[in-house]
């Protein structure tokens with residue numbers, strides 16, 4: 001994603017401004033019960049707030065917790 005292009009949210013269709021969690025990317029994988037060569041993937045953008053509403057946040061979004069590690073931190077642990 002180029003820095004000067006603001007993505008549109010696939011849920012509310014509004015521009016996504018930079019925020020604590022935004023922009024978010026959603027990766028949809030079809031045929032997820034099959035091996036990787038037989039799957040298809042597509043990336044969407046969304047607001048964290050919109051995704052949270054869609055999934056009716058019932059505390060499954062561990063990623064929002066303050067101690068949820070960034071990928072950089074996981075890489076440093078490896």
Ligand SMILES: [Zn+2]
Pocket residue numbers: 009010011012013014046047050
């Ligand atoms: Zn949205």
